[in-house]
Amino acid sequence: MKHIIILGDGMADWKVPELGDRTLLQAAHTPYMDELARLGRNGRLITVAPGFHPGSEVANMSVLGYDLPKVYEGRGPLEAASIGIELQPGDMAMRCNIICIEGDHIKNHSAGHITTAEADELVRYLDEQLGNDHIHFYTGVQYRHLLVIKGGNKQIDCTPPHDVPLKPFRPLLVKPLADETESSDGRMTPQQTADLINDLILRSQELLRNHPVNLRRMAEGKDPANSIWPWSPGYRPQMKPFSDRFPQVERGAVISAVDLINGIGYYAGLRRIAVEGATGLYDTNYENKVAAALDALRTDDFVYLHVEASDEAGHEGNIDLKIRTIENLDHRAVGPIYEAVKQWKEPVAIAVLPDHPTPCALRTHTADPVPFLIWHPGIIPDEVQTFDEVAACNGSYGLLKEDQFIEAFFETE
16 A cells, blocks of 8 residues: 655644634635545644644654654754755754844744745855855755854754744844853854854844845835844754655655755655645645656655645735635645545555644644544544544544654554
8 A cells, every 4th residue: 555645734723713713724615635534534643742842844753753852953954955965074054044124023034935046146145255164055945045054053042933923033043052161072162153143143134135136126015035044953863764664665755845844855765856836835836746746656655745835824824825725735636636546456545634733823833733634445434524623633543642643644554
């Protein structure tokens, strides 16, 4: 039996008074996810281990069954792997957003969804002006980029910018987590690392203020990309390939427009499939992603199909847009995949779930349990009739945590 996980990033939400105290999944028209919930089995999953921030890297690694306390090293190293940067001993990698600062406040975490082409021009400029033998900036996708500091110390407190829209940025600058006067492993101290990153942030603001890219953006009424914001530091992780855990997965693939997901796939030994038109936003090319997933399932044993759109809508606090992204996932991804594979001679197991909630009311991630469904030909269904946060409470899987979801999914063999 082959397996595919269809993950709608940030798709779960809270009950919304304007929707009659329903969640967005309850309010959305999702006939295919409801059918799979009705024909399959359901439950809820805790994707954020105790003590971890509810980031997408934490939640997606948890969905795949990795032991976070043993392997987690932050987003930076994952995104380094995705864009082909091989971390060396002593390297510390960080996700480096390009953000929009308005006055002294963080207006948004994405510089108004800057394009990759615009961002590449800015990142290259920053590397020329601020980079050296120990500091390098690398271009990623859209607003998501990479900062590598040789000898950096990860014992620092960094605030994810998507957690603090409209907040003053200065109180959120990097702080040391340990009070060390010298480092025993040859690295900088946490204080030295924090001071260096904060200096880079402030200097980037001076450099980017009147950059031609930003002058053009402002002339067009767009938000300027006028500051970097590094966060989620780490060293090279020690993750075992997914096939070591599940020998039946001799070959697997990950499909995502997001570097951190592709980085997880890299360390998990899953091949990355690049899809034309995959944007990480609500205009992503669902049809090309579905075609790539179905092609991969013909040759591979496992596919991880990740769609970012709902998470971005949640960060914007846009209820109508998020409902539309949920419905797009249903009509344009889940439905076509289900209709195709249910005709195949070799059975295919399908799981659908979010990685974490991104409530529109909060505009950032939470650690609340998420609903999930598992369907495959011959599965004995439970009593759940719809796919949503409330109905999943009555699912036969109950409340799972750690690697229990992925174990249950592969028990379909």
